[in-house]
Amino acid sequence: MRFTPSPEQRQFAASLHDLLSGADTPGAVRAWAEGRPEPGLKLWRDLADLGVTALRVPEECDGLGAGLTDLVIAFEVLGYHAVPGPLAESVAVAPALLGDGERLRALAAGRLLATVALPPHVPYALDADVAGLVLLVENGAVYRGEPETEPVRSVDAARRLFRVAGTGGALGATDGSAFEAGVLAVAAELLGAGQRLLDEAAAYARQRHQYGRPIGSYQALKHLLADVVTRLELARPLVHGAAVTATARDVSAAKAAAGEAAYLAARAALQVHGAIGYTAEHHLGLWLTRVRALTGAWGGGAYHRARVLAGA
Template sequence: MRFALSAQHRDFATSLHDYLAGADTPGAVRAWGAGRHEPGLTILRGLAEMGVTALLVGEGHGGLGASPVDLVVAFEVLGYHVVPGPLVETAAVAPVALTGHAAQRWLPSLAAGKAFATVPVPLALDADIADVVVGADATGDAEFVRSIDPARRLFRIPGATPLTGGEAFDTGVLAVAAQLLGAGQWLLDASVAYAKQRRQYGRPIGEYQAVKHLLADVATHLELARPLVHGAAVTGSPRDISAAKVKAGDAAYLAARTALQVHGAIGYTAEHDLGLRLTKVRALVGAWGDGRFHRERVLAR
């Protein structure tokens, strides 16, 4: 048996990369954080046309009936390109959490990218644009809560029941782990590219052994995290999913710290795209259960 992504998986990832590379996601992220959603919504609708929001929706509701492995492939690319919006909630959690009449009402629209979902865990992402709140009847009186990541617009919804476990929760955790993996890979790629062009004492800084060691350490941690994320998508085990979230979070956080060290002062500027990933990684490490929560879940199982 060969445990590897299929040619279809790789082609799907490539098509998503190609689309997002030309979609100005950094500009959409900055606009989203300022409350201007249209650039980001345009990207989300484009992703819906490519099938991202329909992956886990059953064929009976207009979806693709795909597997969690397909979901992980997509969300790693979304994390790489730091796509804004409630995609975890819409594409990963809602298709699992919504059943019965709610599924009939909402899943076709969610699959088509005509509606978006949010989930209180306990805070709800982008509740101001969500059409359905899993665990609540409406978004009324939602209270805005500032995140360390300006593009993550969080809300506290009175009366909403937080999602804290079960298959839907685990699917959300898995999608976040894949996002962290993608964000960490972008940070590594950006750091390698910068180390090749930034010169100090007449040489590219990437030629110095100390910088090589820093980047090699990040690459190693990302490569160790990737099979955990993919393996968790195959098994669906809560233990495996929590282990994947911990390892992907640790690897992405190391990538963020190293990227900032390699880039130096320019990495602190608001104009540089590095900052978009730094704040995203820091927020996602604690989202859908922090490291302590998931380590305790692993130990309990």
């Protein structure tokens, strides 16, 4: 199974990268963590203008009707820039759960952010205090959710998690495809975050000098970063392949591999940066905590490895 991005997909990824490179994304993440979502919401409106929020919305509801391959292309870039907010929930999952055309149009246009809880593997709704629509999926049915007032603390301060209770009757039924789309989106996001950590570590290794030499010239660091490159390059085709097959086994393999590769990238980046990487002021921490949170989000490594074995 091979998936090679088309010229259009490459151009879309480049446009998205250019947009986010020109924005103060770290500033938006810090503001989001402090309970000031306005900069992040401005970023979401810019993403909507590029069509990101419309990717999985059907064309008849003013969306793009894009496939999972387009989704992973976009989410790699979103993870690379650590965009705040309920990305997987709003862009990948909610469109598969909603039959309401008006809400789907609002999602596509970026006027509405949605978040989702799917117990047991997604027990909390991310950023339910910012999202205009909170959904709860239980026993194959979709309900409107009501979040608790106080969030559950996450290792990533920009990820505000809320317990959710269902309200009223079911809005509809769902199969497992919404969950698989969410897992795949998070896997692609991890892949992008891991690549960003690798790039940050490589850049720092070139500019930081010890004993009159850049630290990147030392063999130990070369081997360390080479291991990260290898793991990311092995994970990438699994993520892209899962976007083609969309089977539970392949999606789980992608999530497990991407999580392990990104976690290795985080450890390596922290080793390369040394003590400065621990400081709250350094932006490296935004990706370190994001990777730590996402490796356990939408099912941890043990769960996904077990699904791979069960499907072998």
